[in-house]
Amino acid sequence: MVLSALGKNELKQMLSELITRYEGLKSQNLNLDMSRGRPCTEQLNLSDPMMENLFRDYGFKSESGTDCRNYGLIDGIPEAKRLFAELLGVSENEIILGGNSSLNMMYDAIARAMSFGVYGSREPWGRKPIKFLCPSPGYDRHFAITELFGIEMITVKMNPDGPDMDTVERLSAEDESIKGIWCVPKYSNPDGITYSDTVVRRFAAMKTKAPDFRIFWDNAYVVHHLTDEPDELLNIMDECKKAGNPDRVFIFSSTSKITYPGAGIAMLAASQNNIQLIKKQLSIQTIGPDKINQLRHTLFLKSVQGIKEHMKKHAAILKPKFDTVLGILESELGGKGIAEWNSPKGGYFISLNTLPGCATAAVKMAKEAGVVITPAGATYPYGHDPEDRNIRLAPTLPPIDELKKAMELFTVCVQIVSIKKLLGELNR
Numbered sequence: 001m002v003l004s005a006l007g008k009n010e011l012k013q014m015l016s017e018l019i020t021r022y023e024g025l026k027s028q029n030l031n032l033d034m035s036r037g038r039p040c041t042e043q044l045n046l047s048d049p050m051m052e053n054l055f056r057d058y059g060f061k062s063e064s065g066t067d068c069r070n071y072g073l074i075d076g077i078p079e080a081k082r083l084f085a086e087l088l089g090v091s092e093n094e095i096i097l098g099g100n101s102s103l104n105m106m107y108d109a110i111a112r113a114m115s116f117g118v119y120g121s122r123e124p125w126g127r128k129p130i131k132f133l134c135p136s137p138g139y140d141r142h143f144a145i146t147e148l149f150g151i152e153m154i155t156v157k158m159n160p161d162g163p164d165m166d167t168v169e170r171l172s173a174e175d176e177s178i179k180g181i182w183c184v185p186k187y188s189n190p191d192g193i194t195y196s197d198t199v200v201r202r203f204a205a206m207k208t209k210a211p212d213f214r215i216f217w218d219n220a221y222v223v224h225h226l227t228d229e230p231d232e233l234l235n236i237m238d239e240c241k242k243a244g245n246p247d248r249v250f251i252f253s254s255t256s257k258i259t260y261p262g263a264g265i266a267m268l269a270a271s272q273n274n275i276q277l278i279k280k281q282l283s284i285q286t287i288g289p290d291k292i293n294q295l296r297h298t299l300f301l302k303s304v305q306g307i308k309e310h311m312k313k314h315a316a317i318l319k320p321k322f323d324t325v326l327g328i329l330e331s332e333l334g335g336k337g338i339a340e341w342n343s344p345k346g347g348y349f350i351s352l353n354t355l356p357g358c359a360t361a362a363v364k365m366a367k368e369a370g371v372v373i374t375p376a377g378a379t380y381p382y383g384h385d386p387e388d389r390n391i392r393l394a395p396t397l398p399p400i401d402e403l404k405k406a407m408e409l410f411t412v413c414v415q416i417v418s419i420k421k422l423l424g425e426l427n428r
Helices: 008-026 041-045 078-088 102-116 140-148 165-174 197-205 236-242 272-285 291-301 304-333 359-368 400-423
Strands: 032-034 095-097 131-136 152-159 178-183 214-218 249-254 266-269 339-341 350-354 371-373 390-393
Touching: 008 400, 032 400, 041 304, 078 095, 078 249, 078 266, 078 291, 078 304, 095 272, 102 140, 102 214, 102 249, 102 266, 102 272, 131 140, 131 165, 140 152, 140 178, 152 165, 165 178, 165 197, 197 236, 236 249, 291 304, 304 339, 304 350, 304 400, 350 359, 350 400, 359 371, 359 390, 359 400, 371 390, 371 400
Parallel strands: 032 371, 131 152, 131 178, 178 214, 214 249
Antiparallel strands: 095 266, 249 266, 339 350, 350 390
């Protein structure tokens, strides 16, 4: 039943029924949060065996002989580097392991570039006004870092196979002030898109006017699958080498949603030229990362296959939640012509698009009734969605019974706002 095909009286009758339903849900004094992609308690519990005495049979020494309780190994212990290099498809001398936050490593990478430039820079990025390309909808924290450093953000639309590469290639080739681009290439935040092989190859081979252009490749969901037929992502490092641009990419990832968000391991992979320069700069900033945590992770996860088996346990917890949200979206909004959404094979989000001009009002209505959704516009640079359509849903944290209540309320809000839009009565 496409709502735009209904008469005015039919829409008003439907609106009245929905408002009654909304008020009933609001009277339940809900207090539910779907605003961020946080692991739930059941997921965190999966890694608790890591906190047991795994050192009993191993001691505190790395395979290199380094006592992990002491200073040293600024780029990480060798066994952890080997494990996570294999996970990301790079060599052991192309990776640096850090603390628990890949976002921290991204922030530091921007800060270093602004102060000192990157490998191949003629001068620090901060000497002149610079710009970044921002595929959108995208990750709000990427945009927050960029805005904090005063970097101008240029919105690039997302296609079903990744960023609009015609725009990316054209802008990068004609403007030397464009120094980089943010990418979440696998199960993108929030659309759940995995970049096609063609997109990856175009990124690797494209001409850039800035010789020190960098792709910030945030591979946050590298093993975060929801199905037994996961998406495959082409190796960007290999493609950059083939294209003669080995220094172009910074790859970021972490175990934040594999083990513990607050006590995981972040990683940065790049060419040896990049890594050598970054290590030199890091040697001034720190005397070394938390090597005990790196050793603990390595002993617990053991291998890439061990990581994959561990992530199947995560999927068993998360897939029913995604199925619940998708089922309610279909039952409440399907076929009405007022919303469209993705059905991702992995990652942490579901991206929903309303009718133009409706997202802010729907999120506001939900919040007033006790359900917190990511603010409309957050998935665009400067928090401004030009069409006011995109809403990011994060199903991972709430229990399923709470998800059902939250999604019922949210979909009622979308319907109310959409009908008001069709009737010309929407005041945002």
